Amino acid sequence: MISAHMDEIGFLVRFIDDRGFLRVQALGGFDTRNLFARDVTVHARGGALPGILTPGGKPVHIATPEERKKIPEVKEFFIDLGLDADEVRAQVRIGDMVTLDQSARRVGRLVCGKAMDDRASVFLLLETLRALRGQDLRHELIAVFSTQEEVGLRGAVTAAYAVEPTVGIGLDVTLAVDTPGVPAEDAVTQLGQGIGIKVFDSTMISHRALVDRFWNLAQARGIPAQLEVLSLGGTDGAAIQRSRGGVPTLTLSLPTRYIHTVVEAVHETDLRAGVDLLVAYLR
Structure with missing residues (x-):
């Protein structure tokens, strides 16, 4: 034999907040330093949805030196689908798979x-x-x-x-x-x-x-x-x-x-x- x-490392949707942002559960081991501002695809029931994966927090322009050095955990990342919360909930459900685009x-x-x-x-x-x-x-x-x-x-x-x-x-x-x-x-x-x-x-x-x-x-x-x-x-x-x-x-x-x-x-x-x-x- x-x-x-x-299979590849990826994510699944674990939570949808009241603004339509998705939180994810990692499937496999990620070094989160490599996950900033990544294109992703959410594999929803009605078809693939393009999204942006990035951690919560301030951009470098307004972050303190200490905040810039912080390495976020997976639980701090979210996906922005560019849709209203109602549209997101209508198309995405908990457990939908998410893959990185490259x-x-x-x-x-x-x-x-x-x-x-x-x-x-x-x-x-x-x-x-x-x-x-x-x-x-x-x-x-x-x-x-x-x-x-x-x-x-x-x-x-x-x-x-x-x-x-x-x-x-x-x-x-x-x-x-x-x-x-x-x-x-x-x-x-x-x-x-x-x-x-x-x-x-x-x-x-x-x-x-x-x-x-x-x-x-x-x-x-x-x-x-x-x-x-x-x-x-x-x-x-x-x-x-x-x-x-x-x-x-x-x-x-x-x-x-x-x-x-x-x-x-x-x-x-x-x-x-x-x-x-x-x-x-x-x-």
Whole structure:
């Protein structure tokens, strides 16, 4: 079983005030410093509504120095739909989903946009299936495109219990903090240096035999790869590993800059390396 998650971090509407402003509940982990003055879409019953997400408070022109330094919590953010309160209540209800707006684009050799976590891995898995089309594999291969990973690995849990795999492989992104202001020891991975082979994160320790197998295969085939130790975070691999009596599992990690923002960036070399290594292992 190979699992990549389709869901993205976002929000749902939790309250509509008497002026028609929406308050939100976060779905996934946000750094609120990246949420100021963002375009959003509210997915209402009658259709998509464009909105502006921003925190409550004074603009910089009239804020005190202390107020300018304050980092708001998610509960302080609101959405302005530009409609009267009655119009908002007629179209929006509690629980409607909210997504951040951002177009994907190429930036040099990077692919940049929102929800690379984890749709870049969805792409990787689709390309793997395309490369294996028509071939006879030694084992049955189940490709899972899961949901609700960002709120607790939920889809992969139910999928793993249904599939009952013998071997599990999670596909997800990982930190590439190879940017100014961060010591090399905290970078986790580096963009353009190959697919990450996860050794450890806070939810799983990859099966050592699988780590060795993938690493040795990458070295033998000349596929760029790097070993990854992530102090926090988790993937679908953890859900597979913990299902039933336990499943030997490994996660392949796509190095990504600016995770959980709308400018998540992955490198084309790492994408290709991920496909090549996964195809080599499955063959």
